[in-house]
Amino acid sequence: MARAAEISGYVGVEGRAFFEDAAFTGQHSGAVNVSLIAQPEFHQRWEDSGQSVTLVPFVRVDAQDKERTHLDVREGFWRKHTDDWQLSAGVRKVFWGTTESQHLVDIINQTDLIEDPDGEDKLGQPMVQLSLFRDFGTFDFFLLPYFRERTYPGRRGRLRTGLIVDGEQATFDSDARNTHVDWAARWSHYFGPLDIGIAHFQGTSREPRFFLGTRGGDPVLVPHYDQIDQTSVDAQVTLGSWLWKLEALNRSGQDETFQAGVGGVEYTFFNVAGRGGDLGLLMEYHYDSRGADSLSVFENDLFAGGRFAANDTQDTQFVGGIVQDLNSRTNSLYFEASRRITDHLNIEAESRLFNHVDEDDPLAPLAGDDYLQMRVNYFF
Numbered sequence: 001m002a003r004a005a006e007i008s009g010y011v012g013v014e015g016r017a018f019f020e021d022a023a024f025t026g027q028h029s030g031a032v033n034v035s036l037i038a039q040p041e042f043h044q045r046w047e048d049s050g051q052s053v054t055l056v057p058f059v060r061v062d063a064q065d066k067e068r069t070h071l072d073v074r075e076g077f078w079r080k081h082t083d084d085w086q087l088s089a090g091v092r093k094v095f096w097g098t099t100e101s102q103h104l105v106d107i108i109n110q111t112d113l114i115e116d117p118d119g120e121d122k123l124g125q126p127m128v129q130l131s132l133f134r135d136f137g138t139f140d141f142f143l144l145p146y147f148r149e150r151t152y153p154g155r156r157g158r159l160r161t162g163l164i165v166d167g168e169q170a171t172f173d174s175d176a177r178n179t180h181v182d183w184a185a186r187w188s189h190y191f192g193p194l195d196i197g198i199a200h201f202q203g204t205s206r207e208p209r210f211f212l213g214t215r216g217g218d219p220v221l222v223p224h225y226d227q228i229d230q231t232s233v234d235a236q237v238t239l240g241s242w243l244w245k246l247e248a249l250n251r252s253g254q255d256e257t258f259q260a261g262v263g264g265v266e267y268t269f270f271n272v273a274g275r276g277g278d279l280g281l282l283m284e285y286h287y288d289s290r291g292a293d294s295l296s297v298f299e300n301d302l303f304a305g306g307r308f309a310a311n312d313t314q315d316t317q318f319v320g321g322i323v324q325d326l327n328s329r330t331n332s333l334y335f336e337a338s339r340r341i342t343d344h345l346n347i348e349a350e351s352r353l354f355n356h357v358d359e360d361d362p363l364a365p366l367a368g369d370d371y372l373q374m375r376v377n378y379f380f
Contacts, residue, residue, distance in 0.1 A: 002046045009040035009056075012377035016158075020368040024162050026155040028064040033158065035068070036061045037375075050081045056124075060115070067154030068114045074124045086131040091124035094142070096186065096197060097247055098236040099262045101284050101303035101323060102296075104247040105199065105232035108184060110148040110206050117159050117352065117366065118334070123148050137189030144182035147204045150223065161365045166220040169213055172204065173227040173253075180204055180227070196235040203227065205254055207295055228253035241268045245284070254295075260288040262298065266307075280307040282321065292327075297362045300326045314340045329356040330363060348375040 016033045037060050045052040056075040062068035077090025097103040108125055115121035128143040149167050153160035174180040182203020189196060208223035232249040248261035264284030272279045282305045286298035305321020320335030333353045340346045350373040357367040 002044065006043040007040065008043075008380060009038070010377045010379045011038045012036070012375055014373065014375040016371050016373040018158060019370045019372075022158065023365075023368045024160070027158060027160075028156045030064070033065070034063045037377075039074070052079045052081075053077070054079070065114075065154050065157035067152065068157055070114065070151065072112070072123055074122075076124065084133055086129075086133075088127070088129045088131075091126050092129065093122055093124060094127075094129070096199060096232070096234055098195075098234050098245040099247050099264065099284055100245075100266070100282050100305065100307075100319075101264075101321065102247075102262050102286060102298050104260060104262050104298075105230075105234050105249055107201050107206055107230060107232075108142060108144070110150055112151050114151045114153055114157070116350075123151070137187050140184075140186045140188070142182075142184040142186075144184065144203060145179070147178040147180060147182065147225070149178065149225070150206070150208060158371070159366055159369050161221060163212075163219055163221045164215075165210070166213060166215050166222055169215070169220070169222045170208070171211075171222065171224045173225065174204065178204070193238045194235060195238075197233065199232050199234075201228070201230045201232075207254075209255065209295060226254045241270070242266070243268075256290070258289045258294075260286075260290075260294075260296070260298075262286045264303070272308075275310075276312070277308060277310045282306060286323075292360075295362075298323075302326055315346075316340075325358075325361065328358045328361060330358050330361045331355050332357075332363060344379050346377050346379070348377070349373065350375075 014035045014037060018031055022029050039056065039058045042055040054075055054077055058074045059071045060069060073091050075092050077088050077092050079086065079088045094108040095106055097106045109122035111119045112121040112123045113119065125144060125148065126146045130141045132139040149170055152165040155164055180203060184199060184201040186197055186199035205226045205228045208225050210221045210223055213220050213222035228251055230249055230251040234247045237244040243266040246263040250259050262284055264282065266280050266282045268278055268280040270278050284303040286301040288294040288296055288299035291299055301323050303321055303323045308318040310316035316339045318337045322331055322333045324331045332355065334351065336350045338346060338348045351371065353370045354363055354366045357363050
């Protein structure tokens with residue numbers, strides 16, 4: 001029997017204010033960037049057959065950067081489930097990981113970098129996923145028939161590199177380019193306080209390398225997508241108020257074989273000052289064996305931060321912290337906060353500050369792009 005279709009989602013307006021003038025030629029010179037966002041959701045379930053259909057489109061209309069104006073299907077898939085297995089086909093988002101400051105092993109979906117510089121927003125990934133539920137763990141198998149290239153700000157956009165990334169000239173290790181069939185497998189289980197996942201991915205790297213090219217006589221950055229093998233582990237141990245977290249990987253095929261990891265701890269103070277709120281203190285260390293040659297900004301860095309949940313009827317939340325490069329004086333700070341105003345309205349605030357950035361640091365192009373962002377969402 002089919003249940004009534006569920007329709008929900010949100011629409012929002014976002015303003016991002018920059019504290020300094022644009023650094024590169026062609027960038028929007030105004031201090032404020034405005035966008036409109038919408039993400040409706042449609043869910044239909046048939047209880048008697050264990051089937052469901054989900055559709056979640058996303059659209060952003062940006063007033064300044066045409067590259068940031070985009071439409072994406074975040075999710076659009078059919079699912080069949082039983083007590084022992086589950087099969088999904090279509091476009092989905094899948095998350096792997098445990099740590100706060102970097103989702104190192106999260107490789108299934110491509111990063112939607114025009115949404116936010118933190119890399120947490122993801123594009124929908126076409127896939128077939130089979131999950132087997134057993135007493136000794138869950139086995140997930142992924143067939144990924146189409147690769148999606150990373151998005152980047154355009155010439156007028158802020159939070160970009162000095163040279164424009166020209167995705168139209170992108171190159172690939174595989175002759176099949178973005179139709180190469182990737183695959184992945186993951187086992188996950190728990191043993192008392194330990195939750196663990198071990199995975200392997202083979203296919204097109206979601207993280208490109210860059211080479212210098214030209215377009216119309218102007219220099220541009222041309223992304224190159226390697227064929228890689230990545231084996232990873234993510235784990236979390238819960239001991240009372242303590243959470244011990246780890247993500248680590250070994251990757252080959254991307255110029256050189258390397259290892260990377262991020263691990264740390266979170267301690268939570270519950271019912272702070274007797275007012276019902278919870279305060280978590282976080283610390284994480286990042287390592288990348290490539291050192292200064294790493295494509296990531298995290299190669300020898302320390303993160304310290306905090307998370308507060310008021311547990312009130314307005315669902316007030318706050319998270320923030322600082323990432324310090326241990327090889328230089330470079331550091332970056334961020335905070336994110338949200339609070340419900342009414343049953344249908346909430347407000348979000350976000351800020352990122354790039355401090356004391358060395359000229360040869362991967363964050364150098366963003367040194368003048370400190371910003372404060374405010375967003376109001378209407379949920380229906």
